[in-house]
Amino acid sequence: MPNTLPRILIQPLKPAVIAGITQKLPVLIRVQAPAAAPTESKARKPYHLALVIDRSGSMSGAPLIEAIRCTRHIIEQLEPTDMASLVIFDDRVQTLVAAQPVGDRQALHLALSRVHGGGSTNLYGGWKAGADGLLPAAGQAALTRVILLSDGNANVGEITDATAMATLCAHAAERGVTTSTYGLGSHFNEDLMVEMAKRGGGNHYYGDSASDLFEPFSAEFDFISALCARQVRLSLAAAPQVRIRLLNDYPQRSDTPFPVVHLPDIAFGAEAWALAELELPLALAFDGAGPLLQVAVTASTPEGEPATFADATLTLPAVSMAVWETVPEDALVVTRQSELAAGKLLEQARAAAEYGDWNTVERLLSEARRRFAEQPWVIEVLESMAELAGLMDTARFRKEALYSSRKMSSRISAAEEGSYQGPDTESASASFLRRKTSQGKAQFGKPEDEKE
Structure with a gap:
């Protein structure tokens, strides 16, 4: 039966450990949103989006036409009370529409009609202009996000180093402005674009050709519209002498007593998941495993309220090797x-x-x-x-x-x-x-x- 409340599920590879030996136990942690959005009508807080488009020379023609068409699609999905800005960049950065209520959308559509191809790629400058325009009101939005599209490398501007740019995206995310990236074609720096989105708390997509762009743009907005929980943080606490190793490549905080993992945002009817490996010492396995792992989640709703998840605990019996081998894997x-x-x-x-x-x-x-x-x-x-x-x-x-x-x-x-x-x-x-x-x-x- 579909769940109606946020919940945490812990699923081990097998529901038992082997008595008397050290071992490694794979454990799947599932953080689930309710099956569907509440049925009662409830006004949501506005979305704040910065639409940042690379108009460098290589984008001229079909790529830029398709990028503009995808941007128009997002604009049409926004509510009049949502905020949006439009930034274009090549070697120069231009804010065509500063962050403002979408209203009747005419200002955004008019600005898009005047976009044409240009020169080099000041990717950092374009991203920064989009993020800076959103930061002052970030706390007032259900979601505040830079949506960045580029087909090239960051080859001019104040910052071109990938690590530095990804770090700045992480800092912006801590202040409430996340980043999603869209790469186009075969010339963009995929390591940079993926890392910006990963550290920036957003999503990363790419299109092999201009005609492939529409699908990820549509998926992004569908996800935003179904958003249930954001700023999802997973805390893992193990029994004494049990070591935890996270197998996914999620950002983690290392300045806390227990591992804190930054999970993706979660939409209604969906889940974020993490796979961990528990290293169990001999004494624990010999005496009976008992409580092995406790999992807690903190998150916020799009309205900025705490999203409540009940803690989950994993407790397993210790059985003989012969019995353990008969137990099916999950x-x-x-x-x-x-x-x-x-x-x-x-x-x-x-x-x-x-x-x-x-x-x-x-x-x-x-x-x-x-x-x-x-x-x-x-x-x-x-x-x-x-x-x-x-x-x-x-x-x-x-x-x-x-x-x-x-x-x-x-x-x-x-x-x-x-x-x-x-x-x-x-x-x-x-x-x-x-x-x-x-x-x-x-x-x-x-x-x-x-x-x-």
């Missing part, structure tokens, strides 16, 4: 393990592709297909990667490998997610929950009202 834990492991193999394949070592790429992908033969979505992703490897296009392979790896390790999933049945079945899911087999390609078509 299928969802196995699936999440497979996704993380496949993502790691894609990272290795990406590193090999950078050196032009396509033999190693082929070997890694073949190994992954053997290991994860029982995971249909993972297999389809790997088949897509194998097709790209056959083209020996390093830039495209690097991007798809990075974005697919990140999706496998940090995706928001449906709270009641079923087994993968193929793209046709996924098309019935909310756009932000769909399991795509190629992150840079549109797979589900455009809504009827958006088709030409």
